[in-house]
Amino acid sequence: MARAGRRAPGRRVAVLGAGSWGTTFAKILADGGADVVLWARRPELAREIQEAKRNSDYLPGINLPIGLRATSRLDLALAGAEQVFVCVPSQSLRDNLIAAEPHLHAQATVVSLMKGVEKATGHRMSEVIAEILPIAESQIAVISGPNLALEIAREQPTAAVVSSTSLETAQAVASVARNTYFHSFVNTDVIGTEFGGVLKNLIAVAIGIVDGAGYGENTKASIITRGLVEMTDFAVAYGAHPDTLSGLAGLGDLIATCQSPLSRNNTAGRLLGQGYKLPEVVNQMQQTTEGLASVGPILELARAKGVEMPIVEQVRQVLAGSLDPKDIAPHLTTDDEPQGERTSDGQAQGGSALRRAFKRAFDQLRHGGECSGRSTVSATS
Ligand SMILES: NC(=O)C1=CN([C@@H]2O[C@H](COP(=O)(O)OP(=O)(O)OC[C@H]3O[C@@H](n4cnc5c(N)ncnc54)[C@H](O)[C@@H]3O)[C@@H](O)[C@H]2O)C=CC1
């Protein structure tokens, strides 16, 4: 068991959601010295964690800290909590926040650990938090990074980024969310940090698909590299700083999720690549697979900004059953003509996404309002 960290001893915090990541994060916080109460929706799970210090379904073989408490009562979990870490499936966040709101301390900081967008609205988790809870923007933070739960529960050294528009808030959260095996960096780019976690899931599904279809490392490296360009174009179009996407919450998480069989998104993709249909895959997945629900809203958001995401679009087609998984690999671009590689220069300024949006609008005018359905970037761009 890890030694308790030096910082913030005994600070009262709550974690909402006792799946693999919520439970692991509760352990991170408790091992860092915080006084943690973990809320589990199911009373039997709360009892197992509270009494046996185990969460055998989600974290088999892991002993949880003796001091970690668990309850299925939201009021008890939230009573006196200065920081509240939220880790429920993204599609259930809104309802869970509505239930939590009456019990939340007015000055509490609320931290999203989730990596999805709300399907009905396309909103990021921090946006949903801001909509539901009567708290200031400076009381909201998000955490993201290469954080496969089981590895961290085994106390393998890992880093993450805590992001808030208030640097002070990010630092306060980071000083609690750290211990001997978990290090938190800080930034103020909430959009980039959050979208990094959402978007890498979609690329990890693509990697799983080509893996399942039997392709090797060249294919996967091509998709990871071009996937990062898509992620960056998209996030920058929504106001992210490009550096964030090159950091832990972007490239770092992309590498971890695309490489690891522990990733649920990667696993779901592999099953699709092996020929299972989406309903069969959903049936087989025991745990939250955010990428499957994010594909639709992310492509809608991409369209709204004129950002092209050929890899994510092909993931959508495989999910819909309209593209054979074997055909995903060559289609790393929707362009027929040779295209400039664009890794960091153009897109780092947000320029290429914008340029392509203008070009697309111009093309649509030229074609009488019809979308050409093809990228318009020339070889010289
Ligand atoms: N597992 C991981 O390695 C990591 C997961 N995440 C993110 O954390 C979030 C949660 O994922 P996991 O903990 O991995 O999922 P999980 O599938 O392991 O656990 C989800 C938990 O939420 C509960 N739950 C289901 N429906 C609910 C509802 N309507 N209301 C409240 N609770 C409900 C389940 O009973 C379960 O305890 C996701 O957004 C995921 O992307 C982020 C980093 C790492």
Ligand SMILES: O=C(CO)COP(=O)(O)O
């Ligand atoms: O976000 C994760 C690792 O950082 C976990 O990925 P999966 O949700 O695909 O398991």
